[in-house]
Ligand SMILES: C[C@@]1(CC(=O)O)C2=NC(=C\c3[nH]c(c(CCC(=O)O)c3CC(=O)O)Cc3[nH]c(c(CC(=O)O)c3CCC(=O)O)/C=C3\N/C(=C\2)[C@@H](CCC(=O)O)[C@]3(C)CC(=O)O)/[C@H]1CCC(=O)O
């Protein structure tokens with residue numbers, strides 16, 4: 740069993756080796772987390788070339804060299820050259836650089852889950868490497884269960900939470916309030932696109948909580 744973490748990646752230098760579809764997938768999620776991405780490969784898929792042209796990532800049009808690891812926080816070894824992936828993973832470990840090797844999990848320090856972002860809500864699925872296809876299928880189901888509106892709902896909740904935290908009660912009382920307030924009914928309302936109504940309900944309950952405590 741792996742240990743799930745949500746790492747702060749903003750501005751962190753990351754090296755992606757390879758320019759194919761797998762490198763693209765890993766580069767995309769790193770960019771979503773605002774990492775500083777360099778892709779090293781003699782050739783890029785069209786989507787990666789577009790990201791380089793738009794200045795979203797840096798492209799080094801060379802095969803892997805050890806000097807590329809200098810200053811990197813992590814490296815993704817996603818070339819189709821197993822020996823190059825292995826050499827990069829070994830050199831990275833010696834330097835304390837984290838390794839993800841999508842096609843050679845035995846070289847990896849971590850795996851990348853399937854993921855779905857709704858604003859700052861991040862849903863992730865992992866099968867401990869046993870079936871990436873299952874991770875993908877569950878992620879696709881989550882897409883239908885949790886619509887875009889969840890991102891906006893999270894921001895609304897965060898505002899109420901900040902207010903309550905600043906004004907009212909003890910941590911224990913707030914915990915009890917939120918466990919009661921976050922009902923399946925409220926979540927269903929949000930999923931039906933009724934976020935404003937759901938917020939009114941939560942705010943009404945918060946008002947009662949304030950006057951009681
Ligand atoms: C989730 C996702 C995230 C992403 O890549 O961003 C991801 N793989 C995805 C898709 C996918 N990958 C593969 C298929 C073909 C069907 C199949 O094999 O199942 C499909 C499905 C498809 O594309 O349709 C082939 C495959 N994958 C790995 C190997 C090597 C091996 O197993 O030895 C092989 C070759 C096996 C062979 O030789 O046959 C290994 C890994 N792939 C992982 C992640 C990590 C474990 C995740 C977990 O614990 O579940 C891990 C360990 C390493 C890593 O990549 O970090 C992304 C879905 C994104 C999405 O759509 O949401």
Ligand SMILES: NC(=O)c1ccc[n+]([C@@H]2O[C@H](COP(=O)([O-])OP(=O)(O)OC[C@H]3O[C@@H](n4cnc5c(N)ncnc54)[C@H](O)[C@@H]3O)[C@@H](O)[C@H]2O)c1
Pocket residue numbers: 756757758759760761762779780781782783784801802803817818819820823841842871
């Ligand atoms: N984890 C997964 O989800 C998954 C899924 C399918 C395939 N794979 C495996 O992952 C690997 C990459 O998959 P892909 O479809 O992106 O491959 P691909 O063949 O489309 O791309 C390989 C890329 O690596 C580059 N490259 C080759 N040697 C290099 C080197 N020494 N330094 C830097 N770049 C180099 C090539 O220019 C090319 O851009 C393959 O071995 C594939 O079998 C993994």
